[in-house]
Amino acid sequence: MSPTDQIKRRPRRALAVDAGKATRWLSRRLGKGGGTNYPGLVAQRIDPSALRDLAASVPNGCVLITGTNGKTTTTRILADAMRRSGLEPLTNREGSNMTPGVATTLLAQSDALGSLRVGERAIGIFEIDEGHLLPAIQAVQPRLVLFTNLLRDQLDRYFELDWTAHLWKEALAELPESSTVVLNADDPQVAYLGDDLSNPVLYYGIEDARHALAELEHVSDSRRCLRCGADLQYSHVFYAHFGHYSCPVCGWSRPDPRLSAWKIDLEGIDGSRIEAVTPTGAVELELPLGGLFNAYNALAAAAAASALGVGTSSVAEAIGAARSAFGRLERFTVEGKNACLALVKNPSGYNEVLRLLLADEHTYGLLLALNDDGPDGRDVSWIWDVDLERCRERVRFVICSGRRAQDLALRLKYAELSKADPPDPPPEVLVEPDVNKAFALGLANVPDGNTLCVLPTYTAMWELRETLAKSGHLETFWKS
Ligand SMILES: [Zn+2]
Structure with missing residues (x-):
């Protein structure tokens, strides 16, 4: 933006921010759930570029986390790892994971003229609804995008998995070239996003075959090869369509994850012990959240943290301190x-x-x-x-x-x-x-x-x- 444009835009930005802040105050006064979306929505209506400019001025950039399940827990663990490594994460509230929710988070940190007022250690860690990744990437221009999984969810809203996968591919095309993409290697729909992507990609996955089921569950959503459409063959299935797979026709197969859990001891509802290999060495993790799905969330957060240069000790501490997100066990x-x-x-x-x-x-x-x-x-x-x-x-x-x-x-x-x-x-x-x-x-x-x-x-x-x-x-x- 040229200096002249900036001057022209300033009054509009200040109006947008003031209106957003007033809406936030009003919705809190009225007890409307803390005002997690309306302020951003109001500000974006008045000044559509508000979010883009605010996000661009976060000193350590922004990270987006998306997928069907596990977004909230993964976001919380990653933000905590950032905090423990000395950064100051800005995160959106659950239920406000579309662009107005992100805008609301940043508005809360802005002055009356619409400039972001955060410390130089600030970093944005935002959970994004899987159907809204494209506008989020366009507005936020993140330095890293993390995908947890793609499962069938509310068909009347997202239609079929292939459609969401298609939207994700389109969204990734808008990503800055240097941005890293973190992908679940065990979910073929997610892993395929890394196929022919020019950005740096980091895969995570589970190697411990003791947790494999005897066969694919009938609910499993996706068992077709994303390259050629043939049925994938699984050597291990962990749950849903997650596992170790390959295509007998075109040869496409699960990518080798650079961050992998080679041993997971599940201790029921109390949590899991995970032995993992990361790009910077081996790490033992004590996760106080039960279930293999939470082990995936911990690995996803660890992979993103590693790609962002956060030390394994901060990650291990954050995973050890993880507590259930709103309504998650x-x-x-x-x-x-x-x-x-x-x-x-x-x-x-x-x-x-x-x-x-x-x-x-x-x-x-x-x-x-x-x-x-x-x-x-x-x-x-x-x-x-x-x-x-x-x-x-x-x-x-x-x-x-x-x-x-x-x-x-x-x-x-x-x-x-x-x-x-x-x-x-x-x-x-x-x-x-x-x-x-x-x-x-x-x-x-x-x-x-x-x-x-x-x-x-x-x-x-x-x-x-x-x-x-x-x-x-x-x-x-x-x-x-
Ligand atoms: Zn194939």
């Missing part, structure tokens, strides 16, 4: 009873959470809550791809809740829970559409020392979490 106690809250939003994630929770000896009852508001996805047919047959294992009851409680009850009818292996009695199925009442009912039915596991979709989780926050059991989300 959050554990808490209500009147002496244990509860675990695990957001579910697509079949693969649902299956992984069920696998993890049903392996825990304290799991006693399940509360499944299904809503069909915008953020949940209007089409709830995806629950038919969830392995709810697993509810035959361990649990004594399953409560179906949410506005689509009856759809869940029907799904459970077809899951034939009565086929539970004797001597365990089959779980009782209850229906209570009101999620707060269902939670009280569940807790009342769980003996001390055991756990009620709650698996809600987005809006059901917000509803329940708001009640828990009011009663002081959980922090309100814009404070957490």
